[in-house]
Structure formats: C-alpha cells, structure tokens
Amino acid sequence: LFARRSGRWSFLTHEPVLTQMGTPQNTEIRKAVYETCLDASFSRTGACLGIVSSSRMSKLKKVVASEEDFFRRSETTKAKAIRQMIGTRKFHKLDRRLRQELVAIDGATVISFDGDLLAVGAILKIPGGSPSGGRLAAAQQLSKLGVGIKVSQDGGIVGFRLGEKKNP
Secondary structure, three states: OEEEEOOEEEEOOHHHHHHHHOOOOOHHHHHHHHHHHHHHHHOOOOEEEEEEOHHHHHHHHHHEOOHHHOOOOOOOHHHHHHHHHHOOOOHHHOOHHHHHHHHHOOOEEEEEOOOOEEEEEEOEOOOOOOOOOHHHHHHHHHHOOEEEEEEOOOOOEEEEEOOEEEOO
C-alpha cells in the first residue's frame, strides 16, 4: 500500500486503478498488467506494453517493424527461447517474475485483450519527430490499437487508450 520513491512516501490505491483501467474486460488480465507495470517500475527496468483489441488485431502487422518479433511464427533464437519459457500460457497465467522479465526486454511487449502474448521485444514503426523518448512514442502508437503503457526506468507509469493519454 505504501512505497518510498525519490525520498517520499506514496500511498498506492490499487482498486481504483484497476477499476478505471476499464480494458481489457477480464479483471484477471487487468490485474496482471497492473502488477507487471508496478514490478517494472520498482525494479527500475522500465517497460512498454501494448494491449491490442480484437477489432484492431489486423492492424498490428503495420505497427510492428519485423515479422520476427511475432515469436509464435518466428524461428529466431529469441522466439524459440520465449516459446520454450511460456508454452501456450496466457500473459496473466505466467509467473509474475517471468512477466516482469519479459517486459524488461528492449522493445515492446504486446498482448491481446484475451491475454495471448503476441510479441516480446518488438521494435515498432513510429512516426518521426517525437518530442519525447522512444518508449513513450511506442506506447502512444500501440494505444491506437487499444491500450499502450510506458513504464519509465525512473518509475513513472503513463497509459494511453485509443491514442489519448489516460491519467492513473
């Protein structure tokens, strides 16, 4: 409930965040995403996480730069290792420590609204001229497909839904 960050104590209100998050509908997936964001924040690894709605799934290929980042179809060493680690389990069914390690990999982690892990360490096509860093631009780009979340290495968490910033 309490966390000390940058010399100050903060009170964490979990339930309102989970309720306001709204999507995905499955509360188990929402909780896993929220916990993973907190874990990435407190471990100081940072993360970029996208949750793609089923109606926008076909547009995902236009956002991810390489087919190799879709680990279910790729035969790269990274893809084989990730398949070996997660098998057929959904994101919210993975061990919390494993989820944190996956989102800490450079690039974006992308899941479906049903919790299927779609890409890990994905490099995204983002428009040039972003006034801020790559993670923020990637989270904004992913949000056009549903939800995009940027977790800073400094601890801050910013969420976007359908291209618009959502305050925690």
